[in-house]
Amino acid sequence: MKHFTIKELTNSNTAKSKGIDNTPTREVVGNLTTLVDKVLDPLREAYGKPIRVNSGYRCPKLNKAVGGSATSQHVLGQAADITGGSKAENKKLFDLVRSLKLPFDQLIWEHGGVWVHVSCGPRNRRQVLSISK
Numbered sequence: 001m002k003h004f005t006i007k008e009l010t011n012s013n014t015a016k017s018k019g020i021d022n023t024p025t026r027e028v029v030g031n032l033t034t035l036v037d038k039v040l041d042p043l044r045e046a047y048g049k050p051i052r053v054n055s056g057y058r059c060p061k062l063n064k065a066v067g068g069s070a071t072s073q074h075v076l077g078q079a080a081d082i083t084g085g086s087k088a089e090n091k092k093l094f095d096l097v098r099s100l101k102l103p104f105d106q107l108i109w110e111h112g113g114v115w116v117h118v119s120c121g122p123r124n125r126r127q128v129l130s131i132s133k
Contacts, residue, residue: 001033001036001037001041002036002041002044003036003040003041003044003045003050003051004036004040004041004044004053006024006029006032006033008053008056009032009035009036009053009056009057009077009080010022010023010024010032010056010057011053011056012055012058012062014062014065014066015059015062015065018062018065020059020061020062020065021059022057022058022059022062023059024057024059024077027077028057028076028077029077030077031076031077031078031121032056032057032077034078034120035077035078035079035080035118035119035120038102038103038120039097039102039103039104039118039120040080040082040118042100042102043093043096043097043100043102043118046096046100047084047092047093047096049084049089051082051083051084051093052082052083052084052085053080053081053082054080054081054082054083054115055074055080055081055115056074056077056079056080056081057074057075057077058072058074058075059075060075063075073105073106073119073121076121078105078119078120078121079106079117079118079119079120080117080118080119081110081115081116081117082115082116082117082118083114083115083116087112087113087114090109090113090114090115090116091113093116094107094109094113094116097116097118098128102120103120103124103126104118104119104120104124104126105119105120105121105123105124105125105126105127106118106119106125106127106128106129107126107127107128107129108128108129108130108131109129109130109131110130110131110132111131111132112132
């Protein structure tokens with residue numbers, strides 16, 4: 001873990017405002033480390049600029065509070081929603097993940113590029129999706 005920390009991957013304003021303990025288990029820390037080592041750090045190296053994590057690990061209570069999917073990989077510490085600061089930069093991140101052939105499970109262009117969701121788990125299906133609510 002070179003460019004990211006467990007603290008930033010578990011930080012949540014919603015958890016703070018609602019008094020939710022979002023402390024990860026040892027297994028979740030292992031999953032977050034894998035996500036960073038295999039996807040986020042290589043992406044950051046290629047991108048050459050900071051990448052902000054909007055949402056990383058979400059304990060089940062936090063995931064429910066933000067309206068996350070019951071099967072969200074965020075709950076396992078296998079996913080992060082990231083941004084380069086704008087839709088244009090997010091498009092660059094999205095395209096880089098694909099072109100670098102990183103071992104991702106899902107790469108999702110969310111809400112017209114407001115953020116990019118990327119996950120890494122045991123399957124790594126390389127699914128590329130676009131979701132808008």
